[in-house]
Amino acid sequence: xxxxxxxxxxxxxxxxxxxxxxxxxxxxxxxxLPAGTDPAEAIAGLKSAAxxxxxxLKERATRAREDGKAVLEATALMAKDTMLLKAAGKLITxxxxxxxxxxxxxxxxxxxxxxxxxxxxxxATDVLDVRARIVAQLRGVPAPGIxxxxxxxxxxxxxxxxxxxxxxxxxxxxxxATSGGGPQSHTAIIARSLGLPAVVAAAGIEAIAExxxxxxxxxxxxxVDAPGDAEREAAAKWATSAxxxxxxDGTGTTADGHLVPLLANxxxxxxxxxxxxxxxxxxxxxRTEFCFLERDTEPTVDEQAAAYRAVFAAFPGRKVVVRTxxxxxxxxxxxxxxxxxxxxxxxxxGYRTDWTTPGVLERQLSAIAQATEDSEADVWxxxxxxxTRPEAAHFAGLCAAAGLKTPGVMVEVPSVAxxxxxxxxxxxxxxxGTNDLTQYAMAADRMLGPLAGLNDPWQPAxxxxxxxxxxxxxxxxxxxxxxxxxxxxxPALAVVLTGLGVNTLSMTARSLxxxxxxxxxxxxxEAQELAALAVNAPTAAEGRxxxxxxxxxxxxxxx
Numbered sequence: 001x002x003x004x005x006x007x008x009x010x011x012x013x014x015x016x017x018x019x020x021x022x023x024x025x026x027x028x029x030x031x032x033l034p035a036g037t038d039p040a041e042a043i044a045g046l047k048s049a050a051x052x053x054x055x056x057l058k059e060r061a062t063r064a065r066e067d068g069k070a071v072l073e074a075t076a077l078m079a080k081d082t083m084l085l086k087a088a089g090k091l092i093t094x095x096x097x098x099x100x101x102x103x104x105x106x107x108x109x110x111x112x113x114x115x116x117x118x119x120x121x122x123x124a125t126d127v128l129d130v131r132a133r134i135v136a137q138l139r140g141v142p143a144p145g146i147x148x149x150x151x152x153x154x155x156x157x158x159x160x161x162x163x164x165x166x167x168x169x170x171x172x173x174x175x176x177a178t179s180g181g182g183p184q185s186h187t188a189i190i191a192r193s194l195g196l197p198a199v200v201a202a203a204g205i206e207a208i209a210e211x212x213x214x215x216x217x218x219x220x221x222x223x224v225d226a227p228g229d230a231e232r233e234a235a236a237k238w239a240t241s242a243x244x245x246x247x248x249d250g251t252g253t254t255a256d257g258h259l260v261p262l263l264a265n266x267x268x269x270x271x272x273x274x275x276x277x278x279x280x281x282x283x284x285x286x287r288t289e290f291c292f293l294e295r296d297t298e299p300t301v302d303e304q305a306a307a308y309r310a311v312f313a314a315f316p317g318r319k320v321v322v323r324t325x326x327x328x329x330x331x332x333x334x335x336x337x338x339x340x341x342x343x344x345x346x347x348x349x350g351y352r353t354d355w356t357t358p359g360v361l362e363r364q365l366s367a368i369a370q371a372t373e374d375s376e377a378d379v380w381x382x383x384x385x386x387x388t389r390p391e392a393a394h395f396a397g398l399c400a401a402a403g404l405k406t407p408g409v410m411v412e413v414p415s416v417a418x419x420x421x422x423x424x425x426x427x428x429x430x431x432x433g434t435n436d437l438t439q440y441a442m443a444a445d446r447m448l449g450p451l452a453g454l455n456d457p458w459q460p461a462x463x464x465x466x467x468x469x470x471x472x473x474x475x476x477x478x479x480x481x482x483x484x485x486x487x488x489x490x491p492a493l494a495v496v497l498t499g500l501g502v503n504t505l506s507m508t509a510r511s512l513x514x515x516x517x518x519x520x521x522x523x524x525x526e527a528q529e530l531a532a533l534a535v536n537a538p539t540a541a542e543g544r545x546x547x548x549x550x551x552x553x554x555x556x557x558x559x
Contacts, residue, residue: 011238016213
């Protein structure tokens, strides 16, 4: 039987399956504090358990790689969430048992987040994960997690908590398949960063029996129970493609020599060093918000400069594109953002925080400038969530005042793509954040599995916005245009983006070899022909199929 989902990271694997274990048993309804228990002491015990969970998640973050670190640090914040602990404390004071109190309080917080929608709805999963961990800590039992095994397996689940996904042992877990989640869920993002074949939103896979042999195709987005000869042949071909990908020399170019530098998306010095080792030609997206997380106050200029300098050191003489603080939505910061916004994905986030809390952005730019003083990296700086030409001009002015020479904007809001010829008069480059550009263009929350079909960067409307951005950049004086969204990690889509005139592609470092290998299989005119096919296709699915059918290298490599 075949289960169709959404492929989020390529790979073809056959193995037996294990399901995530049953969740922690819910404390009985009506549970009360034992007679004679001091509510204040019970609340103190709850806070101690929450602190232990927080510390354990932070420790896991030190062992996680790339995107996993940031996800775990954000999840750890939930264990210290004052709304959760205060709500539980009130219930305990009223006589509710500690376990039941935190269970009900978390239900309330999760319901509020789901009602807000968008990114905040996605955080509801994190709250419930933290709740289970706190209850397990109170009971003195292991927290729910990945099943143990002496042999490699494919993991099936409804969805995975960030704390579990971020520290997966890829020598044991060969692939992931979930019935829930979307293409930009935490599971999907971390699977990409780990290089793990993964399919999400594959409804019905819970029915697959434990121990069954299945086939997972992370490119096609299918899970096949009881695979046949065709699936075995495809998996064998994928297994032998590693040698071809290993031959990637780190240079992004088409078959006829058109250069397309392949850059990496990073969040800290460890990521940058790993990306350099995997052949990245620079950094196309340095996510600076990671040094702001887990703090109640803004980090000092010197603290920021030290973090930035460590990333720059990994790429001497190479381009490093720094994204200024992208706070808000799924990355709330207590000193900067308003958690009560009704629609945070469309609220005060990214560059817009300078409107409500002026000074933070200027100090960050000062820290970036300070870090560049003794660095050999070629540092470019861009602001997220720019929507108009005056905003671009204001940001460029802030960069100039800080002594930063190469300002740019992220193209996430469709208005910038539509007016790129005007907006880019004010800055030196644009970088397309196709994750947000897609969700805003299609009015489809990128975290929701049911909207995965809309939230697809192959949508002709999205590709047309990319094309308009490139055309506007040329009209504004041949300004550089890069892509730093996850779409750049799709080898077929990377060819299309190149054909549309994008100058650089930035992705999770593990995707560099696949993208570079496929890009070298086509000439620039061929890439332009494929781009025209995709832009003019009636649907995303037809565009993808038309392009993939003309790229035989994909089948050879199992991509």
